[in-house]
Amino acid sequence: MDFFNSQIHLWYSLFKRDLPWRNTRNPYYIWLSEIILQQTRIRQGLAYYYRFVEEFPEIEDLATASEDQVLKLWQGLGYYSRARNLHFTAKHVLETYNGEFPEEYFSIRKLKGIGDYTAAAIASISFGLSYPALDGNVYRVLSRYFGISVPCDSNEGRKVFQELAENLIKGTEPGMHNQALMEFGALQCTPANPKCEDCPVNMRCFAYSHQKINEFPTKKKKTKQRDRYFNYLILTGESFTWLRKRVEDGIWKNLFEFPLIETNEKTEIGSILRKTEFQENFMPSFSEIENVSNWKIHILSHQRIHYRFIRIRLTRIIPQPAEFIRVYKEDIFNFALPKLLDAYLSENLESVFSIA
Numbered sequence: 001m002d003f004f005n006s007q008i009h010l011w012y013s014l015f016k017r018d019l020p021w022r023n024t025r026n027p028y029y030i031w032l033s034e035i036i037l038q039q040t041r042i043r044q045g046l047a048y049y050y051r052f053v054e055e056f057p058e059i060e061d062l063a064t065a066s067e068d069q070v071l072k073l074w075q076g077l078g079y080y081s082r083a084r085n086l087h088f089t090a091k092h093v094l095e096t097y098n099g100e101f102p103e104e105y106f107s108i109r110k111l112k113g114i115g116d117y118t119a120a121a122i123a124s125i126s127f128g129l130s131y132p133a134l135d136g137n138v139y140r141v142l143s144r145y146f147g148i149s150v151p152c153d154s155n156e157g158r159k160v161f162q163e164l165a166e167n168l169i170k171g172t173e174p175g176m177h178n179q180a181l182m183e184f185g186a187l188q189c190t191p192a193n194p195k196c197e198d199c200p201v202n203m204r205c206f207a208y209s210h211q212k213i214n215e216f217p218t219k220k221k222k223t224k225q226r227d228r229y230f231n232y233l234i235l236t237g238e239s240f241t242w243l244r245k246r247v248e249d250g251i252w253k254n255l256f257e258f259p260l261i262e263t264n265e266k267t268e269i270g271s272i273l274r275k276t277e278f279q280e281n282f283m284p285s286f287s288e289i290e291n292v293s294n295w296k297i298h299i300l301s302h303q304r305i306h307y308r309f310i311r312i313r314l315t316r317i318i319p320q321p322a323e324f325i326r327v328y329k330e331d332i333f334n335f336a337l338p339k340l341l342d343a344y345l346s347e348n349l350e351s352v353f354s355i356a
């Protein structure tokens with residue numbers, strides 16, 4: 001273990017990337033960076049980190065912002081529950097801890113949106129507490145080097161890795177140690193094509209010496225992805241269209257979207273327009289189909305969203321349907337939208353609003 005630790009720490013001191021959250025111990029910034037970087041690549045995450053720090057330099061600024069403001073700033077990053085939890089927790093820290101981030105592991109762990117990994121990262125980096133942060137990078141490095149074949153996403157696996165990681169972090173500078181392991185996994189011991197030839201620990205690495213690199217880490221069977229079919233209706237009247245806030249639990253909660261009809265499969269247009277929700281809300285006798293896009297797919301972690309846009313011209317002004325708000329061209333990008341709607345509007349803004 002001493003050999004492993006000393007080599008990884010040395011490697012980190014030589015090769016770590018210069019990232020803004022590495023130059024601070026401010027728990028608010030560490031927390032922000034950790035939440036942004038979950039499921040996000042560093043390059044993309046960096047831009048969002050800078051945006052958030054600029055817009056909300058203190059946790060109080062985030063806490064007193066509106067949720068719409070926070071979601072708008074988050075737009076494009078996906079997994080919007082992260083942004084909602086970030087906002088909720090900022091308010092909670094302001095109210096309960098007077099704006100001071102709690103300094104004790106279990107208090108940090110109790111905050112909404114903060115799991116074992118994030119709590120350990122904040123506790124170790126900001127407060128020097130000895131808690132190992134186990135992310136996908138760390139599981140991979142440890143499983144390969146120590147030859148641990150129990151699935152890292154099983155209860156037994158989590159125990160085995162946790163125990164090992166707790167032994168490894170003892171007597172180290174915890175924040176540096178955690179970051180070193182994660183960075184080593186991200187840059188050297190990568191999922192595909194790890195740089196084993198020039199790896200400082202290769203002579204003692206189990207996977208390398210047994211030529212089993214691709215067999216670690218092991219995982220339980222994957223959960224099946226669910227297919228969903230979204231038919232977005234873009235209704236254009238004079239110079240506006242309609243959006244609604246998605247309030248249901250699940251994906252994209254509290255983001256704005258066009259009227260949406262979800263079906264169980266790819267359905268022909270006629271049967272979409274015969275659906276009660278369309279008939280009741282949009283008075284079909286006053287509407288004409290203007291354009292129908294091809295189906296596309298948006299992949300999420302557990303769902304495949306098949307989607308298309310049906311542009312409908314309203315030939316008469318109809319009463320505003322409940323739940324919807326009227327949105328004009330110059331305002332539409334002020335709303336937090338799912339990425340696929342934002343992309344569609346960026347490409348088709350003129351044609352969407354050309355109907356007067």
Ligand code: SF4
Nearest residue numbers: 189196199202205208
């Ligand atoms: S030798 Fe290869 S597999 Fe082993 S720790 Fe180094 S990079 Fe990872």
